Amino acid sequence: MRKQRNNYQAQEKVSILKRHLVDRVPVSDLCDEYNLQPTVFYRWQKEFFENGAAAFEKKHATQNKAEEKRISQLESKLQTKNEVLSELMEEHVKLKKALGVL
Structure with a gap:
């Protein structure tokens, strides 16, 4: 049986990334908690850093x-x-x- 796909909003993604970057929660713990694949997490992180300059414009x-x-x-x-x-x-x-x- 297939897993149900979760669609996270932008604010939720930022919150998850913040927990890793600021609160130092390990990626493995976050992936287990939110049922994420590590590749998805790292893709979000890459997008976040690539588009981060837009937040300051x-x-x-x-x-x-x-x-x-x-x-x-x-x-x-x-x-x-x-x-x-x-x-x-x-x-x-x-x-x-x-x-x-x-």
């Missing part, structure tokens, strides 16, 4: 870039509107002068 960096891009687009749109408005006001003043209103 800013998560909002991509959001900030998107916001900065949107802000620059809005600023350029506003500048274009101001230029059009300025041209319209200039033509309006010229028309009023031509009609003798000003």
